[in-house]
Amino acid sequence: MRLPETFYLRSNVVKIATELIGKLLVTEFDGIRTSGIIVETEAYAGTTDKASHAYGGRRTSRTEVMYMPGGTAYVYLCYGIHHLFNVVTNVQGIPHAILVRGIEPLDGIDTMLARRGKEKLLPALTAGPGALSEALGIKTTHTGINLLDNKIYIEDTGIKITRSSIIASTRVGVAYAGADALLPYRFHLKDNKFVSKGKGL
DNA sequence: CAAACGATTTTCT
C-alpha cells in the first residue's frame, strides 16, 4: 500500500525517519519498476539543524524544494558525482528532510545491476546514498517531484520492524555542524548488509 | 566573474 500524504505532512521528522525503515522505496521509469527496502535513514531538522542545507532559514534555488509540502523528493548533487535522494516532510514552509542512505534490493535487480555497471548482487550495489540513487535511476532532474505520483514513491509492504532492531547513531559526513553533529539522527536496521559503511557502526 | 567545497564512492597502494 502506497504511503498517504498524511504520512509525510507530520511534524516529527526524527520519528518519520525511524518509520521509513522497513518501507519500500520504488521508482518506475520507462515502465521499469525497481525497488528496495529502506534500511538506513538520516533526519535533517530544518532551520534549527546546522547540518541541514536549510539551517537558519536559508533559501536558495537548490534548497527551495525543501520548503515544499511533505511528500516531495529533494535530490541534489554531492561531490560533483553523486545524486542524493531525500524525502521532504512537514507542511509547506518548514524545510524538514530525510536522507535515504541504504536499501535492500527487491524488484528490478537486473536493471539496477546494469545502471551501476555491476555483475553480482553485493551490498555495494545499494549501500550508501549515492549508490542507491544510481541503482534506482534517481537523478537531480527528479528534485521537486511529488511522491504521490507514479515515478518515485514509497510503499508499506506490511513487514514489521521491531523497535529493538533499529539502531540510532550520529550522522555521517556532517562534522562541520558542531554540536548538531552529535545528534542521534541516523537510523539503521541491525545486522543488515545494505547499511552504508559511513564511518563504521 | 572566480574560487572553494561537499549529507560520497571507487580505486590504488
Add this chain to the structure above:
DNA sequence: GAAAATCGTTTGG
C-alpha cells in the same frame, strides 16, 4: 588505509 575523481551551488570580490 589513503587519495583521487568531478561539478553544481554557494560565497566572496
